Amino acid sequence: MSDSTVIAHDGLEAGHHEHSPHLHHQFESVEQQADAGNFAMWLFLLTEVMFFGGLFTVYMIYRNWYYPAFVAASHQLSVKLGGINSVLLITSSLTMTLGVWSAQLRRKGSLIFFLMLTFLLGVVFLGIKGVEYKEKFEKHHFPGANYSLQSFVNPASDPVAVAAGDKPLPLDIAQRTEVYFSLYFAMTGMHALHMIVGMGILLFMIFRARSDAYTTGHTAFVEYFGLYWHFVDIIWIFLFPLLYLINRH
């Protein structure tokens, strides 16, 4: 790098190339360091894949066992809000990509702008998710002692179920809708938790970016965070059709 400083070697091995100030001593080159970091980040994401994989496995089994209950319960979700959230999250992935690009081009202003935009899109996503959760709590569709089967044993009493053309379910099947909502809250809740953690890191990066932390050639942190944020996007890409779009026709 043209602006890097040459580090004096005190040992036997004299470096043949200029050292980047960002190169840790255990690595041969910046390329090796970047590859190692990239590899490590992917390994972490694979543990996350396994974690969510467990939830998806439970989903698959119960969906096959209690399919009519899953259909009726899924009809309680708003495709409109879910679709808007999908687009919001995909857009936040784009702004994150542009943030990484800004850091690589050393454009501080645009990096901060895109990080803040990413954060903002995350806030709106969680806001919409909150509206959806609130409606579920009000209709007593949150699993637990206050869970209500009203919408499923007597769909005529619920405009949402009427709009979806739901037929009354026998009591034993209707009770299984609680399994669906347990999975709905577990999966979307865990997804939301990942977003909240990500947004905390985003705030930290916005704060650090103001003092040129990522725009002097050291972009690794922003890149690794980008991988995490895109991963959270991928989880939602699967959650949306699996939870919202069961037997809509």
Added chain:
Amino acid sequence: MSEPQESGHRIINPRVSFLVYLALVAGVGLTIVASYQNLGIFNPILAVAIALVQASLVALFSMHLKYSPRVSKLSVGSGIFMLLTLFAMVLLDYMSRAWGSW
């Protein structure tokens, strides 16, 4: 930009990011439209297929996997293989016992 970065990673042209973005949004639209058609058994299959294409686009381009070192590609490949193996083994167990009886 030819100047080497500390990251050593290739810089992705924003045009690629925008194209991926448009494809992903189109995927959301497609999966919603498809879910309102009666395709029988193919409804969930199509939904998962669209999601897989979307996820692949994100992984390959947004997450730069296409331009990542081979060891990262191999790890992701083996991770997905491991996940599918676990899915298959768990489902095999359930299917060979009491599938659909409740």
